[in-house]
Amino acid sequence: xxxGLVQLNVSDDPRLNLPVTRDLIxxxxxxxxxxxxxxxxxNLLGASRESLARLLHPEAGDPTLAALRAxxxxxxIWLLIGSLALKTGEPDETRFANRSFLIAPDGAIRARYDKLxxxxxxxxxTESYRESAAYRAGDRAVLAQGPWPVGLTVCYDIxxxxxxxxxxxxxxxxxxxPAAFNDTTGAAHWEVLLRARAIETGSYVLxxxxxxxxxxxADPGRRPRRSHGHSLAVDPWGQVLGDGGTDPGVTFVELDPxxxxxxxxxxxxxxxxxxxxxx
Numbered sequence: 001x002x003x004g005l006v007q008l009n010v011s012d013d014p015r016l017n018l019p020v021t022r023d024l025i026x027x028x029x030x031x032x033x034x035x036x037x038x039x040x041x042x043n044l045l046g047a048s049r050e051s052l053a054r055l056l057h058p059e060a061g062d063p064t065l066a067a068l069r070a071x072x073x074x075x076x077i078w079l080l081i082g083s084l085a086l087k088t089g090e091p092d093e094t095r096f097a098n099r100s101f102l103i104a105p106d107g108a109i110r111a112r113y114d115k116l117x118x119x120x121x122x123x124x125x126t127e128s129y130r131e132s133a134a135y136r137a138g139d140r141a142v143l144a145q146g147p148w149p150v151g152l153t154v155c156y157d158i159x160x161x162x163x164x165x166x167x168x169x170x171x172x173x174x175x176x177x178p179a180a181f182n183d184t185t186g187a188a189h190w191e192v193l194l195r196a197r198a199i200e201t202g203s204y205v206l207x208x209x210x211x212x213x214x215x216x217x218a219d220p221g222r223r224p225r226r227s228h229g230h231s232l233a234v235d236p237w238g239q240v241l242g243d244g245g246t247d248p249g250v251t252f253v254e255l256d257p258x259x260x261x262x263x264x265x266x267x268x269x270x271x272x273x274x275x276x277x278x279x
Protein backbone atom coordinates (compact mmCIF):
# COMPACT_ATOMS: atom_id res chain seq x y z
CA UNK A 1 0.00 0.00 0.00
CA UNK A 2 1.14 3.54 -0.74
CA UNK A 3 0.67 6.09 2.04
CA GLY A 4 0.82 9.86 1.73
CA LEU A 5 1.89 11.92 4.75
CA VAL A 6 0.51 15.46 4.49
CA GLN A 7 2.64 18.16 6.08
CA LEU A 8 0.80 21.37 6.97
CA ASN A 9 1.52 24.88 8.19
CA VAL A 10 -1.89 25.83 9.59
CA SER A 11 -2.83 29.18 11.07
CA ASP A 12 -5.17 29.83 13.99
CA ASP A 13 -8.16 30.20 11.62
CA PRO A 14 -9.77 26.90 10.52
CA ARG A 15 -11.66 28.56 7.68
CA LEU A 16 -8.39 29.53 6.00
CA ASN A 17 -6.73 26.19 6.70
CA LEU A 18 -9.37 23.86 5.30
CA PRO A 19 -8.94 24.60 1.54
CA VAL A 20 -5.17 24.08 1.79
CA THR A 21 -5.61 20.80 3.64
CA ARG A 22 -8.14 19.50 1.14
CA ASP A 23 -5.89 20.39 -1.76
CA LEU A 24 -2.94 18.45 -0.29
CA ILE A 25 -5.15 15.45 0.46
CA UNK A 26 -6.22 15.45 -3.20
CA UNK A 27 -2.58 15.69 -4.27
CA UNK A 28 -1.81 12.66 -2.11
CA UNK A 29 -4.68 10.66 -3.60
CA UNK A 30 -3.70 11.70 -7.14
CA UNK A 31 -0.19 10.43 -6.37
CA UNK A 32 -1.57 6.97 -5.68
CA UNK A 33 -1.90 7.02 -1.90
CA UNK A 34 -4.62 4.69 -0.65
CA UNK A 35 -4.02 5.95 2.86
CA UNK A 36 -3.55 9.68 3.53
CA UNK A 37 -2.51 11.04 6.91
CA UNK A 38 -2.66 14.63 8.21
CA UNK A 39 -0.94 16.13 11.29
CA UNK A 40 -2.08 16.94 14.79
CA UNK A 41 -4.51 19.87 15.05
CA UNK A 42 -5.26 19.83 11.34
CA ASN A 43 -7.94 22.49 11.79
CA LEU A 44 -5.99 25.21 13.68
CA LEU A 45 -2.93 25.87 15.81
CA GLY A 46 -1.85 28.71 18.06
CA ALA A 47 -5.16 30.32 19.05
CA SER A 48 -5.81 31.64 22.54
CA ARG A 49 -8.27 29.82 24.74
CA GLU A 50 -10.78 32.63 24.15
CA SER A 51 -10.44 32.26 20.39
CA LEU A 52 -10.72 28.48 20.64
CA ALA A 53 -14.05 28.90 22.40
CA ARG A 54 -15.24 31.11 19.54
CA LEU A 55 -13.81 29.11 16.61
CA LEU A 56 -14.23 25.48 17.62
CA HIS A 57 -17.24 23.18 17.22
CA PRO A 58 -18.38 19.93 18.76
CA GLU A 59 -17.56 16.87 16.68
CA ALA A 60 -21.06 16.57 15.21
CA GLY A 61 -20.96 20.11 13.79
CA ASP A 62 -17.30 20.53 12.90
CA PRO A 63 -16.89 21.79 9.30
CA THR A 64 -13.36 20.39 8.88
CA LEU A 65 -14.42 16.90 9.93
CA ALA A 66 -17.46 16.96 7.65
CA ALA A 67 -15.45 18.16 4.64
CA LEU A 68 -12.62 15.65 5.11
CA ARG A 69 -15.05 12.76 5.56
CA ALA A 70 -16.67 13.78 2.27
CA UNK A 71 -13.24 13.90 0.59
CA UNK A 72 -12.35 10.42 1.85
CA UNK A 73 -15.63 9.11 0.44
CA UNK A 74 -15.18 10.85 -2.91
CA UNK A 75 -11.53 9.82 -3.30
CA UNK A 76 -12.10 6.31 -1.91
CA ILE A 77 -9.15 6.57 0.47
CA TRP A 78 -8.41 5.73 4.06
CA LEU A 79 -7.81 9.02 5.86
CA LEU A 80 -6.17 9.59 9.22
CA ILE A 81 -7.15 13.05 10.40
CA GLY A 82 -4.20 13.39 12.74
CA SER A 83 -6.30 15.34 15.18
CA LEU A 84 -8.83 18.13 15.40
CA ALA A 85 -9.31 20.60 18.22
CA LEU A 86 -12.96 20.23 19.23
CA LYS A 87 -15.43 21.24 21.87
CA THR A 88 -16.19 18.19 23.99
CA GLY A 89 -19.88 18.84 24.52
CA GLU A 90 -19.44 17.77 28.14
CA PRO A 91 -21.47 20.07 30.42
CA ASP A 92 -18.87 20.38 33.18
CA GLU A 93 -15.79 20.58 30.91
CA THR A 94 -14.54 23.99 29.79
CA ARG A 95 -11.46 22.57 28.06
CA PHE A 96 -11.31 21.11 24.55
CA ALA A 97 -10.52 17.72 23.03
CA ASN A 98 -7.49 16.90 20.86
CA ARG A 99 -9.05 14.04 18.86
CA SER A 100 -7.65 11.82 16.13
CA PHE A 101 -9.96 10.18 13.58
CA LEU A 102 -9.53 7.21 11.25
CA ILE A 103 -11.91 7.61 8.31
CA ALA A 104 -12.82 4.70 6.02
CA PRO A 105 -13.15 5.00 2.21
CA ASP A 106 -16.94 5.26 2.59
CA GLY A 107 -16.50 8.33 4.80
CA ALA A 108 -17.44 6.55 8.01
CA ILE A 109 -15.55 7.26 11.23
CA ARG A 110 -13.82 3.97 11.94
CA ALA A 111 -12.09 5.06 15.16
CA ARG A 112 -11.57 8.03 17.49
CA TYR A 113 -8.71 8.65 19.88
CA ASP A 114 -8.32 11.50 22.37
CA LYS A 115 -4.68 12.37 23.07
CA LEU A 116 -3.61 10.79 26.34
CA UNK A 117 -0.55 12.80 27.35
CA UNK A 118 -0.62 16.57 27.66
CA UNK A 119 2.44 18.64 26.71
CA UNK A 120 3.07 20.47 29.99
CA UNK A 121 6.76 21.37 29.81
CA UNK A 122 9.24 24.18 30.26
CA UNK A 123 11.58 24.00 27.29
CA UNK A 124 13.66 27.01 28.35
CA UNK A 125 13.45 30.14 30.47
CA THR A 126 11.47 31.83 27.71
CA GLU A 127 9.49 28.91 26.29
CA SER A 128 6.90 26.87 28.16
CA TYR A 129 3.72 25.01 27.29
CA ARG A 130 0.68 23.99 29.36
CA GLU A 131 -1.50 21.99 27.02
CA SER A 132 -3.64 20.73 29.88
CA ALA A 133 -4.87 24.27 30.52
CA ALA A 134 -6.80 24.22 27.24
CA TYR A 135 -7.23 20.50 26.47
CA ARG A 136 -8.46 17.66 28.61
CA ALA A 137 -6.61 14.37 28.31
CA GLY A 138 -8.12 11.17 27.00
CA ASP A 139 -8.13 7.99 29.06
CA ARG A 140 -8.22 5.13 26.53
CA ALA A 141 -5.74 3.57 24.13
CA VAL A 142 -7.22 2.76 20.72
CA LEU A 143 -6.42 -0.06 18.30
CA ALA A 144 -8.31 0.49 15.04
CA GLN A 145 -9.04 -1.87 12.16
CA GLY A 146 -8.09 0.25 9.19
CA PRO A 147 -6.12 -0.62 6.08
CA TRP A 148 -3.97 -2.55 8.59
CA PRO A 149 -4.34 -2.87 12.37
CA VAL A 150 -3.47 0.66 13.52
CA GLY A 151 -2.50 2.01 16.94
CA LEU A 152 -3.57 5.64 17.25
CA THR A 153 -1.43 8.12 19.19
CA VAL A 154 -0.72 11.86 19.02
CA CYS A 155 2.52 13.88 19.34
CA TYR A 156 3.69 13.98 23.00
CA ASP A 157 2.47 10.38 23.42
CA ILE A 158 5.71 9.37 21.64
CA UNK A 159 7.64 9.85 24.90
CA UNK A 160 5.67 7.09 26.64
CA UNK A 161 6.87 3.75 25.19
CA UNK A 162 4.54 1.62 27.32
CA UNK A 163 1.61 2.85 25.23
CA UNK A 164 3.24 1.71 21.97
CA UNK A 165 4.24 -1.67 23.37
CA UNK A 166 0.67 -2.26 24.54
CA UNK A 167 -0.72 -1.32 21.11
CA UNK A 168 1.74 -3.58 19.28
CA UNK A 169 1.08 -6.49 21.64
CA UNK A 170 -2.65 -5.98 21.03
CA UNK A 171 -2.05 -6.40 17.28
CA UNK A 172 -1.07 -3.01 15.84
CA UNK A 173 1.21 -3.24 12.80
CA UNK A 174 1.23 0.50 12.15
CA UNK A 175 1.55 3.19 14.81
CA UNK A 176 0.43 6.70 13.88
CA UNK A 177 2.00 9.75 15.54
CA PRO A 178 0.51 12.91 13.99
CA ALA A 179 2.27 15.86 15.57
CA ALA A 180 2.83 19.57 15.94
CA PHE A 181 6.22 19.00 17.51
CA ASN A 182 7.96 21.96 19.11
CA ASP A 183 10.89 23.11 16.99
CA THR A 184 13.43 23.03 19.83
CA THR A 185 12.65 19.53 21.08
CA GLY A 186 11.94 18.34 17.55
CA ALA A 187 15.48 19.08 16.41
CA ALA A 188 16.84 17.09 19.34
CA HIS A 189 14.41 14.21 19.79
CA TRP A 190 11.83 13.78 16.99
CA GLU A 191 13.57 11.30 14.71
CA VAL A 192 15.25 9.26 17.41
CA LEU A 193 12.00 8.81 19.35
CA LEU A 194 10.06 7.70 16.27
CA ARG A 195 12.79 5.26 15.25
CA ALA A 196 12.96 3.89 18.77
CA ARG A 197 9.21 3.18 18.89
CA ALA A 198 9.44 1.41 15.50
CA ILE A 199 12.40 -0.72 16.61
CA GLU A 200 10.91 -1.60 20.00
CA THR A 201 7.65 -2.80 18.49
CA GLY A 202 8.61 -4.03 15.01
CA SER A 203 5.97 -1.70 13.58
CA TYR A 204 5.68 0.94 10.92
CA VAL A 205 5.55 4.42 12.46
CA LEU A 206 3.82 7.11 10.39
CA UNK A 207 4.17 10.64 11.72
CA UNK A 208 2.67 13.49 9.63
CA UNK A 209 3.67 16.84 11.10
CA UNK A 210 3.01 20.54 11.26
CA UNK A 211 5.85 22.76 10.04
CA UNK A 212 7.09 26.34 10.12
CA UNK A 213 5.87 29.53 11.75
CA UNK A 214 2.09 29.50 12.27
CA UNK A 215 0.22 32.66 11.34
CA UNK A 216 -2.03 34.27 13.95
CA UNK A 217 -5.08 35.76 12.23
CA ALA A 218 -7.59 35.26 15.05
CA ASP A 219 -5.12 36.58 17.64
CA PRO A 220 -2.88 39.01 15.70
CA GLY A 221 -1.01 40.11 18.83
CA ARG A 222 -0.23 36.59 19.94
CA ARG A 223 3.34 35.31 19.63
CA PRO A 224 3.38 32.85 16.68
CA ARG A 225 4.47 29.32 17.33
CA ARG A 226 6.98 27.36 15.23
CA SER A 227 6.72 23.62 14.50
CA HIS A 228 9.53 21.27 13.57
CA GLY A 229 8.14 19.68 10.40
CA HIS A 230 9.98 16.61 9.08
CA SER A 231 6.97 14.33 8.67
CA LEU A 232 8.54 10.93 9.06
CA ALA A 233 7.80 7.36 8.01
CA VAL A 234 9.86 4.64 9.69
CA ASP A 235 9.86 0.95 8.81
CA PRO A 236 9.70 -1.89 11.38
CA TRP A 237 13.51 -2.26 11.35
CA GLY A 238 13.94 1.41 12.27
CA GLN A 239 14.92 2.73 8.85
CA VAL A 240 13.57 6.11 7.74
CA LEU A 241 11.53 5.67 4.57
CA GLY A 242 10.55 9.29 4.04
CA ASP A 243 11.20 12.74 5.52
CA GLY A 244 8.92 15.67 4.71
CA GLY A 245 11.52 18.37 5.31
CA THR A 246 10.41 21.79 6.51
CA ASP A 247 7.79 22.90 3.95
CA PRO A 248 4.14 21.93 3.42
CA GLY A 249 3.62 19.05 1.01
CA VAL A 250 3.12 15.30 0.70
CA THR A 251 5.62 12.53 1.42
CA PHE A 252 4.87 9.20 -0.26
CA VAL A 253 5.99 5.84 1.15
CA GLU A 254 5.32 2.20 0.29
CA LEU A 255 4.17 -0.09 3.10
CA ASP A 256 4.68 -3.87 3.07
CA PRO A 257 2.94 -5.99 5.74
CA UNK A 258 5.62 -8.67 5.37
CA UNK A 259 8.17 -6.19 6.74
CA UNK A 260 6.37 -6.33 10.09
CA UNK A 261 6.44 -10.13 10.07
CA UNK A 262 10.15 -10.18 9.24
CA UNK A 263 11.14 -7.67 11.91
CA UNK A 264 9.13 -9.37 14.65
CA UNK A 265 10.42 -12.84 13.73
CA UNK A 266 14.04 -11.66 13.76
CA UNK A 267 13.73 -10.00 17.17
CA UNK A 268 10.56 -11.28 18.89
CA UNK A 269 10.90 -8.98 21.89
CA UNK A 270 7.13 -8.40 22.09
CA UNK A 271 6.85 -11.95 23.44
CA UNK A 272 9.77 -11.75 25.87
CA UNK A 273 8.29 -9.71 28.71
CA UNK A 274 9.40 -10.77 32.18
CA UNK A 275 7.91 -10.03 35.56
CA UNK A 276 10.34 -8.45 37.97
CA UNK A 277 10.50 -6.91 41.41
CA UNK A 278 11.70 -3.46 42.44
CA UNK A 279 13.02 -0.93 42.17
